[in-house]
Amino acid sequence: MVSKRPDIGRVAILSGLALICAAMVGTFFLFRAEQRADMVMVQTLQVQERLNSLVTRAQEALLGESGYLLAGDERFVARYTQAREKLHLELAALIRQMAADPAQVMAARQLDHCWRTRLSYTDVRFAWARSGRVEDARRSLRAVLDRPVTDRCRAIVIGMKAEGARQFEQQRAAADRQATLFSIWLLLCAAAVIAFALRSTLRALSTAHKTSVARDQLLNANARLHEEAASREAAETQLRQLQKMESIGQLTGGIAHDFNNMLAIVIGSLDLARRRVEHDVKRAQEHIDTAMSGAQRAAQLTSQLLAFGRRQPLAPSAFDASQLIRRLSELLRRTIGGKVDFQIDPASGLWPVRADVGQLESALVNLSLNARDAMIDGGKLVVSTANVKLDPAYAAMHPGVAPGDYVRITVRDSGTGMLPEVRDRAFEPFFTTKPMGKGTGLGLSQVYGFVKQSGGHAVIESESGSGTAVNLYLPRHKGKVAEVESWQAGPETRLPGARGSQIVLVVDDEDKVRQLAVDALRELGYIVLSASGGESALILLETQPRVDLLLTDVLMPGMHGTKLAAQVETLRPEIKLLYMSGYPSDGIVSDGMLADGVALLPKPFTVAQLAAKVRQVLDGERMPA
Template identity: 55%
Template sequence: MALVLSFALLAAALLGTLVLFQGQQRADRWVGHTFQVQEQLSRVLSRLQDAETGQRGFLVTANRAFLRPYEDGTRNLSRDLAALFALVSDNPNQAAAAIRLDACARERVARLGVGIRLVEAGKRSEAGQMTQFGTGNAVMERCRAIVVAMKDAEGRLLDARVAAAAWQARLFTIWVVMSAIAIAVVAYFVTRAAHLRTAHVAEARDALARANAQLLQEGESRTAAEAQVRQLQKMDSLGKLTGGIAHDFNNMLAIVIGSLDLARRRLHEDASRAGQHIESAMEGARRAARLTAQLLAFGRRQALAPTAVDASALVRRMSELLRRTIGGDIEFAVRPAPGLWPSFVDASQLESTLVNLCVNARDAMPEGGRLTLATANMHLGDQGEVPPGDYVRITVQDTGHGMPREVADRAFEPFFTTKETGKGSGLGLSQVYGFVRQSGGHVALLSEPGHGTTVQLYLPRYTGSAKPEVWTPASERQLEHARGSEIVLVVDDEVQVRALAVDALRELGYVAMDAEDPDAALETLATHARIDLLLTDVLMPGMTGRQLAAMARKRRPELKLLFMSGNPADILGEGGGVADDLPVLPKPFTMAELGARVRSALDAGVVPVA
């Protein structure tokens, strides 16, 4: 009964409070309405006075510049009168007064217009006589009297409405206080009854608390054990990863350092042998760069340059390259689907992925077999791992020895390989997996011992307006050279990287300049009348490449930009990086890659820097 009574009192208090609050709000709105009417009356009178002032200035000077107040006043007068009538439409007396004010204002404007037309007709003396007769002033005084009367009426309404609002406020306060007292009294009795009931369940609560504490202790022990197991697994995986990286990098560094040492010793004695050693060092460096790219691809951290790509056209153009790669002992078939949807993907990375998969298929068929490369349009439903939608499917299928289930389950792990030592790094499929997932797609691997392997790449369908680009294999691409006397400013705090970039640009025909830091670059921009492209590192002491680009753009809005970095976090826009919408040249780079990115940056429009 106490609870029912308390709820009833609370409901009555809330209902009464709501009713009184709404009444007070209505009273406050009427007070505000009065102020609006008075303000609108002042605005109408001000419009008439502005029109009169502008007309008199024109009558005296015949200069149309003095008519601006007149034109502004008369143009806005009708709108203000309409707004006034809308405000007082609820009051018949004020509405009638508003109608009289409208007629008076129109009459005053008409008389002002007669004087203006006389002056425009060259009859300034007649216009002056009209002013002396004072008929227009009488109309103005009549309008002013109507405004004063309406304001007085609103003032009386204001007094009444303020009094009503004050009464509503007092009534609201009294009701709230009485409701609070009643609720407090009921709450006291309810609390006392609840306290008695609580005492009866205290023992049960304590028993439950002891049981919960025991369960929590057991749960914490289990969680700690699971965390320890996960940490051991993580350290084991990290050990395998770092060991694989160290092994492969040490092998590559041995090739690079040993070859360069031999080349240095034989440079003057046997230039031909020195060139062979330099080429061996280049191959070791390229393998190290590929290993880094594969690690970044697996971690989905590589910098991609996606475009609209026709996968069927790409497969057709790659067919000869792939045929030469897999050799003549394997039957090779290409089945591009007609009418294939475009996909939004990095074409060069897709090329590398397909070559990687075909090489794996070739190695799985040492005694020959059949390799099929096909494309198709696919619609995937809700499968959990990949979002439903339209996809372009690229299938690489071989008739090799296949993989058992335990091997297929680990095929995408980095440094996991079943090949002999020196035959593979174990990063091929992990690179494929990372690239496709970073592109928003999905990879499926189907394999069975003795029945070959099928790898299916699902790339999201591109629905934009860009047309698919014509893809050219990397082996057929030519060096991009300068066109005319294009000037490039290279900024990098690493001396050797800067010197390498400058020499390569000059070899490609560019006028190359260099700066050791952002401050020196800004001085160069200030002292040289023309620089076409700023090629800058992302992270440098004192100022980032993006900050340098923003300051350079303030001085030269037309300056083209190209960033370079060896840190994927910089390229992906983390920690003050350059983000995805700006051109980037990843390190390390070859002369061909440098020429292509520089040419693309110069030919593109000016990309804004935030």
């Protein structure tokens, strides 16, 4: 019968584990003994420190006694009292701390009695000093009658320190012996374990080598991944830049195309009018009207661009949107024609909003015309209002939207609807699905810019063949509501002119614009002065005793219009102010809104617009820009 050989490796491992367990058990007991020795040593050191602190307190008390009796300074009394209290506290703590050593406890009690006896001398001397026997107290202090008591107290302290030092040395020697035993025990166990661990170590080295190779492979793969990510990020950045340049090219191309068309109408019509003005006045007038129409379309294009870029100055007021669509309903019905069933659904109890009334009306007209064009064979168009609350979940899904209370104005049609790719680009400038010449592609972008500039949010809901709903969300206004007067007024039959001999000072660095304003105001009956800049205007005001209105451009070389207005307000506060500008700027516009009390005449303007604005500023009326 063949006997089975034992597994040497397993025996080695089990033996090594047994030795380690034995080492751990021995280490545990040695460690506990070491801990006890350390505690004793720490307590001995604490007693030594306490005795030193006690001596310090005693010296402070004696110094306070000497200072008071010899110098007569009351501050030494407080110092003595504080040191005495701390001395008693130190003595009581010393007795508690040495409770495990009866001999030292007895010595501590003797020390407590000794110091109390010594301090009784001080109490008597202080009593003499306070009763007027200062010299008796000082003679007693100089006679040092309490010297034997003080020496006895010091002798007790020295004896306790010596006993503590002896105990400390004894514990340290015991700790050294235990440390020696502990070291020998560990060395024996370590020597035994090393032999058993040799094979495991070699195997571990082999495993570590394989792990290192795998780690290097992983690091190389990770580095390649980082390089690919960086390359992809660079490609995405380049793609975004190309898309940005494509958008800019589309924007500038669209502007150039539309402006060239409008300039062609203006230039061609004016050229024909000039050729026919002498022999065919009627046809010349028709050409002038055509040129005016083209110029107004160009002005509308710049207004749309400013609205899309959120640079159009707004004159907001608080109003009820339901009341506004009721007043606007007849105009919208006439605008879209009879083939469309037009209805309004104004909500009752609607929250007020604060926005530019004229811009909102323009947006509703624009959206209604778009809806009409989407219903070639007729259909249904509904303009409605409602109170809504946008929660944080909705705001998280729509970047740039703050949760809260909003008023929703919806223009819904039953037209052809939009494909998803068309709906996603509907707010882009110059994007249009209409045939060439039927639209600029700025209508919806103007609406979007106005709503965002008013702190709101615009969303299009549409599917191909299911109609379209454009939702305008305007923030709820907590203030009062003003009566809304529609800006869609009929044509003026008579322009408002000057009253009496009213004087207007026109300031503009562009000669032709300045001359146009001067001629128009003179035709309206005003006395007109003009200046080409802020400095010349101030010089003119020094020699002109009376001016009723300052009409100034905003952006001018040298002194801007806002700086000129500030100086005029300081020098001549009775002069009223009206700005004219083709582009809003700091000083008159804050966060896209006209500053309080600012009147603005946007360029380009007609004589009728100039007449109305000047008259309203002079009459002190408040009106939108």
